[in-house]
Amino acid sequence: MLPFWMTGVVAGLLSLHLLQKLFFPYFWADLKFLLKVIKYGLTVETYRLSGRICSVLDNFVKLAEKQPTKPFLVYEGKVHTYRSVDKRSNRIAQLFLKEGTLKRGDTVALLMSNEPDFIHVWFGLTKLGCVVAFLNFNIRSRSLLHCISSCAPKMLLVGADMLGTLEEILPNLQDDIRVWLMTKESTLPHVDTILDKLDDASDDPVPDNLRIAKNLKDPLLYIFTSGTTGLPKAAVISHMQVIKGAAGLWAFGATPEDIIYITLPLYHSAASLLGIGGCxxxxxTCVLRKKFSxxxxWSDCKKYNITVVQxxxxxxxxxxxxxxxxxxxxHKVRLAVGNGIRTDVWKEFLLRFGxxxxxxLYGATEGTICFMNHTGKVGSVGRTNFFYKLFFPFDLIKYxxxxxxxxxxKHGWCERVKNGEAGLLISKVNSKNPFFGYAGxxxxxxxxxLCDVFKKEDCYFNTGDLMVQNQDNFLYFWDRTGDTFRWKGENVSTTEVSDVIGMLDFIQEANIYGISxxxxxxxxxxxxxxxKPNKSFNLEKLYQHVVTYLPSYACPLFLRHQEIMEVTGTFKQQKFQLVAEGFNLSAISDPLYFLDNSKKSYVLLTKELYxxxxxxxVKL
Incomplete structure (x- = not known):
C-alpha cells in the first residue's frame, strides 16, 4: 500500500494532467515547437555574435565536401549530386569572374524556368557575391521591363526556353544591361551565350571572400511580389530571411533522409527558400519538376520515393x-508543406490520399511574421501564444x-479586434524583425x-491580409486587402491589369477586382x-490585348460593362459593392461577359453559361 503522501502526489499529478488536457490541450505541442524555434534562433545568433556568419550557400559547400556523391537534385530522371551541382556552379562563377563584368554587390536578373541550371546559375552568381533577382517568367513586355529596371541589374541571364520573351523585350531593354543566353549560339544582336563557354571554364572554387556574408542583413536575393498595390516590386531578401526560410522543413519534422518534391516555380520564395534552401x-534530396502536373x-511520388511535397x-x-x-x-509521402489550402479541400485530400x-504555414515574401500550423488543426495557418508574441510581436487591428x-x-490610435473578429494583420518592426523593403x-x-499605431513612434509592417484568431489561439486566413487578389497561386495587381486594359483606344476606365x-x-x-463616348465594345480586340500583355492568371475572366464608374468620397474607384455582386446574373442588370479561349474572345455571359x-x- 502506497504511503499517504505518495498517494497525494500521484493524485495531484493526475489532476494537473487532466487540467492541462482540459484547459491547455496544446501546451506540450506548443512548448516543443517553441523550444525548437528558439534553439535554431540561438544558433544563428551565436554565429552572428562570433563573427562566423554561416549562409545557406556556405552550408551547401560544406555538404558538397561531406557527402559529395549524395543526390542533391533529380530532374527528369537525371541525378545531380551535391558535388556535381557545386562544380557546375563553380564553372558559372569562374566564367563571369574571367569575363570581369561582375563584382561583389552587383545585381544580376535571372529569367529562367524550373531546371537544374537555374540553381547552378543562382549558386554560381552568389559565390561571386552578387545579388540575384528572380524574375517571374509568366509576366510580359511592359511589366517585365519594369521588373528588370526596378532592380537595376548589371546583367540579364535568360534560359533557352525564354528566347521568345527575350526577343519581345530586347528592343526596349536598357543599353547598359548585358544580356547572356543559356545556349551555345544566338542570332540576337548584342546577346552573349553561356553553354559554349562553360566546358572551358574551370570548376575550381572561386575565392571564398567573394561570397562570405559580412552581415546577416545584407541583401542576397530580390524576389518579386505584387504586394497589395501597383506593379511587381523587388522585395529585398537578406541572408537572415534566407536562413529563416530554410529552417521551415526542419521545423515541421523533415529529416536528411527525406526526398522533397518541388513543382512550384523557383522564382517564388516557397520553392527557392523553403524548398531548395530547406533541402x-x-x-x-529534392526532385524538381519543370511544371506541376x-x-x-502521384506517379512521380511513387517513382522517386517522395516523402515530402510542397x-x-x-x-x-x-x-x-x-x-x-x-x-x-x-505512396511514401508523409508531409505536405505549403499554404492556402481550403478546409474542404484539406479534408478531401486526407480522405483520398492517406x-x-x-x-x-503563413508568411509574406517580404514580411516580418510567419505562422506555422505545427498541430495539424484543419483550416488553420498556425497558432499563437504568449511566448510566441514575445519573440514575434503582432496584432490584428480593426479595418x-x-x-x-x-x-x-478619436485619439488617433488603432484598435485591436476581439477573438473571432476579422482584423488586419500587422507585425512589429524592430532590430530582431526588420523590414528590408523593396529595391529602388x-x-x-x-x-x-504603419506608424503611430498604438503609441507614438511605434512601427508595424502591414501585411495587407485579414486574419481571425479564435478562442483557442488558432489563426485563420480571411481575405486580402488593397489593390491585389490571388488567383492560380499568384498575386494579381489590379493596377497593372487596369493600366494594360486602359491602353486600348475604346476604354475610358477599367476597375479591376477579384471575385469568389x-x-x-x-x-x-x-x-x-x-x-469612351461614341466607341463600341470590341470584345475580340480586348481578348487579344490581355492575353498578349498579361500573364494568363492575371487576365480578367469576367467583364462588366457599366455606364458610370462609382467612386468613394476620396475619388477612389468603388469596389466593395462590385465585389459583393460578383458575376451573379440575378443581381446585376449590366451586361456581363466571359473570357472564352476556344473562341478567342469575350462572350456574353448567358444564364446557361453562368x-x-x-x-x-466550364473550367476556369
Missing amino acids: IELGA ASQF YIGELCRYLCKQPVKEGEKH DIKICE DFQKEEPIRN NKRDTAKKL VLGYEGKAGMASIIL EKILSGQ
Missing part, C-alpha cells in the same frame, strides 16, 4: 479533381473595408509601414469597364 538545411503528381491550395484542389485511381494511397501530415484603411479612434522603391517601402467563384481557391479577375461555370462544367 540544403537538411542535407536531403496533376496527372503525373503545395499551394490550388495544387491540392487540382489533385482532388483528378479521376479516382486505384492505389492512390500507395495519412499525410498537412503542414500549413474599414469600404475606405480600405485601418480604423483609428522608397515610396512603396514606406507605404507598407464556388469551388475555386482565391479570387477570379473581373473588370468593370466604361467605354450555370455551367457554377456546376464546374
Whole structure:
C-alpha cells in the first residue's frame, strides 16, 4: 500500500494532467515547437555574435565536401549530386569572374524556368557575391521591363526556353544591361551565350571572400511580389530571411533522409527558400519538376520515393479533381508543406490520399511574421501564444473595408479586434524583425509601414491580409486587402491589369477586382469597364490585348460593362459593392461577359453559361 503522501502526489499529478488536457490541450505541442524555434534562433545568433556568419550557400559547400556523391537534385530522371551541382556552379562563377563584368554587390536578373541550371546559375552568381533577382517568367513586355529596371541589374541571364520573351523585350531593354543566353549560339544582336563557354571554364572554387556574408542583413536575393498595390516590386531578401526560410522543413519534422518534391516555380520564395534552401538545411534530396502536373503528381511520388511535397491550395484542389485511381494511397509521402489550402479541400485530400501530415504555414515574401500550423488543426495557418508574441510581436487591428484603411479612434490610435473578429494583420518592426523593403522603391517601402499605431513612434509592417484568431489561439486566413487578389497561386495587381486594359483606344476606365467563384481557391479577375463616348465594345480586340500583355492568371475572366464608374468620397474607384455582386446574373442588370479561349474572345455571359461555370462544367 502506497504511503499517504505518495498517494497525494500521484493524485495531484493526475489532476494537473487532466487540467492541462482540459484547459491547455496544446501546451506540450506548443512548448516543443517553441523550444525548437528558439534553439535554431540561438544558433544563428551565436554565429552572428562570433563573427562566423554561416549562409545557406556556405552550408551547401560544406555538404558538397561531406557527402559529395549524395543526390542533391533529380530532374527528369537525371541525378545531380551535391558535388556535381557545386562544380557546375563553380564553372558559372569562374566564367563571369574571367569575363570581369561582375563584382561583389552587383545585381544580376535571372529569367529562367524550373531546371537544374537555374540553381547552378543562382549558386554560381552568389559565390561571386552578387545579388540575384528572380524574375517571374509568366509576366510580359511592359511589366517585365519594369521588373528588370526596378532592380537595376548589371546583367540579364535568360534560359533557352525564354528566347521568345527575350526577343519581345530586347528592343526596349536598357543599353547598359548585358544580356547572356543559356545556349551555345544566338542570332540576337548584342546577346552573349553561356553553354559554349562553360566546358572551358574551370570548376575550381572561386575565392571564398567573394561570397562570405559580412552581415546577416545584407541583401542576397530580390524576389518579386505584387504586394497589395501597383506593379511587381523587388522585395529585398537578406541572408537572415534566407536562413529563416530554410529552417521551415526542419521545423515541421523533415529529416536528411527525406526526398522533397518541388513543382512550384523557383522564382517564388516557397520553392527557392523553403524548398531548395530547406533541402540544403537538411542535407536531403529534392526532385524538381519543370511544371506541376496533376496527372503525373502521384506517379512521380511513387517513382522517386517522395516523402515530402510542397503545395499551394490550388495544387491540392487540382489533385482532388483528378479521376479516382486505384492505389492512390500507395505512396511514401508523409508531409505536405505549403499554404492556402481550403478546409474542404484539406479534408478531401486526407480522405483520398492517406495519412499525410498537412503542414500549413503563413508568411509574406517580404514580411516580418510567419505562422506555422505545427498541430495539424484543419483550416488553420498556425497558432499563437504568449511566448510566441514575445519573440514575434503582432496584432490584428480593426479595418474599414469600404475606405480600405485601418480604423483609428478619436485619439488617433488603432484598435485591436476581439477573438473571432476579422482584423488586419500587422507585425512589429524592430532590430530582431526588420523590414528590408523593396529595391529602388522608397515610396512603396514606406507605404507598407504603419506608424503611430498604438503609441507614438511605434512601427508595424502591414501585411495587407485579414486574419481571425479564435478562442483557442488558432489563426485563420480571411481575405486580402488593397489593390491585389490571388488567383492560380499568384498575386494579381489590379493596377497593372487596369493600366494594360486602359491602353486600348475604346476604354475610358477599367476597375479591376477579384471575385469568389464556388469551388475555386482565391479570387477570379473581373473588370468593370466604361467605354469612351461614341466607341463600341470590341470584345475580340480586348481578348487579344490581355492575353498578349498579361500573364494568363492575371487576365480578367469576367467583364462588366457599366455606364458610370462609382467612386468613394476620396475619388477612389468603388469596389466593395462590385465585389459583393460578383458575376451573379440575378443581381446585376449590366451586361456581363466571359473570357472564352476556344473562341478567342469575350462572350456574353448567358444564364446557361453562368450555370455551367457554377456546376464546374466550364473550367476556369
